[in-house]
Amino acid sequence: MTSNNPIFLQYRYFIIFMIICCLSACTKLPVKQPVEKEAPEPVKEKIEKDHPKVSILETLTTEAQKFFFQENYQDALLIYNQALSQASETQQPKVISAIEIVLAKTPTKTIQEFINIKNINIPRSLLLYWLGLNYASEKNTVKSREILEIFMSQYPDHPYYSNAAKLVDDIKKLIFNRHTIGCLLPLTGKYAIFGQRALTGIQLAIQELSKKYDKQFKLIIKDTQADPDIIIECVRQLYENNVAGIIGPLLMVNEAGQEAEKLQIPIIALTQKSDFPLRGDYLFSNFITPEMQVKALGDYLFLNLGIKKVAILYPNEKYGKRYMELFWDTVDEHDGEVVGVETYDGEKTDFAEPIQKLTGQFFPIPDFLKPEPIAPETENKIELNNDQIDMDSAQTDAEADTRIKKLEEKIKIDFEALFIPDSPSKLSMLLPQLAYYDARGMYLVGTNLWHNESLLKDVKGYNKQAVIADGFFDGSQNPATSEFTKKFEAVFNTKPKFLEAIFYDTTSILFLAAMDETIDSRQSLKDALKSQRIFTGATGNTFFDKDGTAHRDLFLMTIKKGKFVEISR
Numbered sequence: 001m002t003s004n005n006p007i008f009l010q011y012r013y014f015i016i017f018m019i020i021c022c023l024s025a026c027t028k029l030p031v032k033q034p035v036e037k038e039a040p041e042p043v044k045e046k047i048e049k050d051h052p053k054v055s056i057l058e059t060l061t062t063e064a065q066k067f068f069f070q071e072n073y074q075d076a077l078l079i080y081n082q083a084l085s086q087a088s089e090t091q092q093p094k095v096i097s098a099i100e101i102v103l104a105k106t107p108t109k110t111i112q113e114f115i116n117i118k119n120i121n122i123p124r125s126l127l128l129y130w131l132g133l134n135y136a137s138e139k140n141t142v143k144s145r146e147i148l149e150i151f152m153s154q155y156p157d158h159p160y161y162s163n164a165a166k167l168v169d170d171i172k173k174l175i176f177n178r179h180t181i182g183c184l185l186p187l188t189g190k191y192a193i194f195g196q197r198a199l200t201g202i203q204l205a206i207q208e209l210s211k212k213y214d215k216q217f218k219l220i221i222k223d224t225q226a227d228p229d230i231i232i233e234c235v236r237q238l239y240e241n242n243v244a245g246i247i248g249p250l251l252m253v254n255e256a257g258q259e260a261e262k263l264q265i266p267i268i269a270l271t272q273k274s275d276f277p278l279r280g281d282y283l284f285s286n287f288i289t290p291e292m293q294v295k296a297l298g299d300y301l302f303l304n305l306g307i308k309k310v311a312i313l314y315p316n317e318k319y320g321k322r323y324m325e326l327f328w329d330t331v332d333e334h335d336g337e338v339v340g341v342e343t344y345d346g347e348k349t350d351f352a353e354p355i356q357k358l359t360g361q362f363f364p365i366p367d368f369l370k371p372e373p374i375a376p377e378t379e380n381k382i383e384l385n386n387d388q389i390d391m392d393s394a395q396t397d398a399e400a401d402t403r404i405k406k407l408e409e410k411i412k413i414d415f416e417a418l419f420i421p422d423s424p425s426k427l428s429m430l431l432p433q434l435a436y437y438d439a440r441g442m443y444l445v446g447t448n449l450w451h452n453e454s455l456l457k458d459v460k461g462y463n464k465q466a467v468i469a470d471g472f473f474d475g476s477q478n479p480a481t482s483e484f485t486k487k488f489e490a491v492f493n494t495k496p497k498f499l500e501a502i503f504y505d506t507t508s509i510l511f512l513a514a515m516d517e518t519i520d521s522r523q524s525l526k527d528a529l530k531s532q533r534i535f536t537g538a539t540g541n542t543f544f545d546k547d548g549t550a551h552r553d554l555f556l557m558t559i560k561k562g563k564f565v566e567i568s569r
Helices: 006-028 040-050 056-069 073-086 092-103 108-115 124-137 141-154 161-174 192-213 228-240 253-263 290-304 318-333 352-359 396-410 424-436 453-458 479-492 498-515 522-529
Strands: 180-185 218-223 267-269 283-285 309-315 337-344 381-384 387-390 417-419 443-446 466-470 535-537 540-544 555-560 563-566
Touching: 056 073, 056 092, 073 092, 073 108, 092 124, 108 124, 124 141, 124 161, 141 161, 180 192, 180 228, 180 498, 192 218, 192 479, 192 498, 218 228, 228 253, 253 267, 253 283, 267 498, 290 318, 290 443, 290 466, 290 555, 309 318, 309 352, 318 337, 318 417, 337 352, 352 424, 424 453, 479 498, 479 535, 498 522, 498 535
Parallel strands: 180 218, 267 283, 309 337, 309 417, 417 443, 443 466
Antiparallel strands: 381 387, 466 555, 535 540, 555 563
């Protein structure tokens, strides 16, 4: 049994208490005096004068003070705990005051042990308050704030509440360094390529901010290795480094977000998960999402082009199903009409059946279009839809032509745009087959996956009237986007893509918000980010709503002369 065990402390307290009780009893025994019958009263007065009565409370207090002066704070508290049980209502404030003097010197480990003792007389609120204060003295601001916030939540009417609240506020300001942010990136492992690309955008942002504001901005980078346990520890380390906020991660966002919310530090994760910012007050997301894409596409098709009818051709997999549902919802919001929906197996290369179903061509081939069978000379009629045709008649050819024309009218497509949420590798097979089955003339609508050079090369001639949404376009005429692209190329000798641009913007957003002189804590930084302030950057104008979700207008592109071209709106 160790000395830190609460049961041992109780046992130790009992032994000390019994010893003190014995000492107290001894002090009450009168010293034996000679018998003098003539003057009994004066003798009694002399005894009381030489040996006045000492109460148990006084004895306990004296012993507790001895332990205190010996810096044995644990035993001093044990004795004071018993003294408090012996004190009257009028005596308790004095004992409490003495206890607080001891608590102010007691190590946090010892106070925590006392909190765990059952049926202790020292008020738990007092132990919590001094535990929080002493953690602050030990420069453990994380635990100090944690304990004091527990104290405030459990004892809102305590006289020390305002003191605790002020200290918590001071701690928040102390640990807030507006010119330092943390970054969570996978810089080693199989996802390191994405981490390295993101880092280039961050570095350029810091370089540009330092020049513009003549200040030294600091970035503390932590390699997450895409490991959930490591990422949690990285968040804790960044908190202890007093960063204003955190950029990232790209992966394991829920684990990082949970720890950041616990520590109340703003974190902007680069994630498509729309529910991430809803998991906590300090959580933000800034990325291109499926919702953003279908909204941008829908607004352009229905508001700008005035389209009424669309069709959807999607792969039978998670990505395709998700976008199909979102796009359909967008069509409904614009009072449009989905006139056809077909799915296909992404593992196959022949898409004739879904295309024919979508265009109305998938029906049994009429008999008169089939090869003519060898018939007896006497047989001169065939049936077509229960109609008799005289093959010897001079009108046979004309009637057949009429029927073919009716079939052509039947397969005429009635949608103005076709949405295909799939990759260029599938489009290289799909688009030529659409043309083969005469599905032409409509707008071809796609997600950011279409924004790929292979779409220009592999399906050349079949990609006309394309409408593509993406979060970044290096050929944009937007001034902020164009300036970023030029500076990035000058520094890194390559063109930036969305990943570099979104990290560039996120870094700028966090630093610019923290630089505001009215921002003096992580809480006020969090509130400022949610104030819907508009930040202009390489990916356009961005703002966060009250839930922490980023909003922006995406870039729209089409293809002309073998190049991606921005669509003006």
